[in-house]
Amino acid sequence: MKVGLIGCGAIANIIVTSTLDDENIEITHFFDNDVERAENLASIANGIAVIDFDKMVREVDLVLECASPSSVVEYAPKVLSSGRDMIIMSIGALMDKEFYTSISKIAKDNNSRVHLPSGAVVGLDGLKAVSNFNLHEVNLVTRKSPKSLGREIDKEEVLFEGKASDAVKEFPYNINVAATISLACNMDINVKIIVDPNVDRNVHEISAIGDFGEFKTTTMNYPCAANPKTSMLAALSAINLLRSFNETISVGF
């Protein structure tokens, strides 16, 4: 499977360096605002730094976005209308209902699919399982360091409390997980974002209550060295998704 990347930053670097020896995943095309970044990563993988986006789409089987919510809005319609599948990391873009509906239709009409990795949280398997079984409430509390959230503070502070659809607008690079959870359970979930000078992890706590019972998950992520907003698990979940396309037995659904 030939894969083209949009975005050659922290997530892309982990994905590329971790799949170099994987015979089923061939990351061949590298596209970024910053051509030098694309060239550097392309040289590691023996691939091509892309100038002509449309050409890249024609030459790959799948496009993996790990760039920004605005890149999803700009490029997803093109990729999906060409019949190519797409993996999206900047999932916050899909909280816009009109955009979500429009790319769903494009994908359906062109026989392409959108894949959303679980990203920097655990627990989506359970959430999906209970989502149609009278789920009452889902909450996410995210706690990150001042460095991750780009704040200079010396004591804990709640930066945001509200719905996921608003959280992704205020923190487009820090809370895509809220969008993933919302889409998994078909609910605009409750989100609290805390900046905490006493943590060096990106911590996400999910709690869900419904007729099934309740569950809580806590993910205490190491941030990526190249981008402290982003957790390593986000990249690892995309690698896991890429590998799942070649599995004959699927586990964990």
Ligand SMILES: NC(=O)C1=CN([C@@H]2O[C@H](COP(=O)(O)OP(=O)(O)OC[C@H]3O[C@@H](n4cnc5c(N)ncnc54)[C@H](OP(=O)(O)O)[C@@H]3O)[C@@H](O)[C@H]2O)C=CC1
């Ligand atoms: N789903 C999840 O659980 C998670 C999702 N994410 C999201 O994944 C995305 C990638 O994260 P990460 O690798 O850490 O980000 P980085 O900032 O490390 O890398 C992103 C790269 O993409 C480039 N880029 C951004 N927009 C465009 C565009 N329109 N066209 C071409 N290149 C573009 C950036 O260039 P420039 O710097 O010039 O903008 C940068 O080089 C982010 O949106 C992030 O919020 C992150 C963590 C978890």
Ligand SMILES: O=C([O-])CC(=O)C(=O)O
């Ligand atoms: O990586 C993380 O911990 C979460 C994140 O940035 C996001 O959801 O956008």
